Amino acid sequence: MEGVSLRAVARRLGATTGLVSHHFADRAELTEAALDHAAAVIVTRVMKMPGSTDVFDVLAAVLPIDAVTIENWRFAFSVRTSAMFDPDLRRFDRMILEHWNSYLPGQLAGRVEGDLHDACRHLIALVDGIALQAVLNPLDWPADKQIHHLRLGYSALVTGARQ
Incomplete structure (x- = not known):
């Protein structure tokens, strides 16, 4: 997160700093917009699934198994790391947790x-742990391995083996 600046974003977008600063007054506003976008990517992905979709498939859909979800998880982990030192950034994690806490119990x-x-x-915790390993060690945690470990944890929970 320390490297995030209007200039860095403009460079990545192939735009001018003036164009980016026209839309965002400062780094905090830029970060806020990026947080909203990251949350919307995942929430939209989940909300597009039919109501009858098994919770396992919903959880699998948010794992870092494609370019969009990998980028989203990288950003999420950088925000979470920064949030340890900046309470304002904790909003992102709270928003995601509120979504899961309102959605999952009914599904379970x-x-x-x-x-x-x-x-x-x-x-x-299972999804976060798998995602962290997959982002840090992508060659060791391809999509099929992520799904396998999610299935192991989910099956243990659903069959009542969780203690």
């Missing part, structure tokens, strides 16, 4: 024994 009802919110936290 009748499939999971015990506290649905605890099950939700378990799945969020």
Whole structure:
């Protein structure tokens, strides 16, 4: 996040700094827009799925298995790292958690024994952990391995093996 500047964004877009600064007053405003975009990418991907889609498939759809999701996870992890030192950036993580906390329990009802919110936290941690490994070690964590490990964790949760 330290390298994010209007100049760096303009360079990456192939635009002028003036064009970027016309839309964003400062780095904070630029970061805010990027956070909103990153969250919208994932939320839109999930919301486009039919209501009957199994929660496993929804979780699999947000793993870093293609160029869009890989870039999104890289950005998310950089924001989360910076959020440890900048409380204003924690909004991004809270927004994503609120989405999952409102969506997952209803999807897990009748499939999971015990506290649905605890099950939700378990799945969020599972997806985050797989994503972190996949972003840091992409050659060791291709899409099929990510899906395999998600299936292992999800199956353990759904069959009640989670302790």
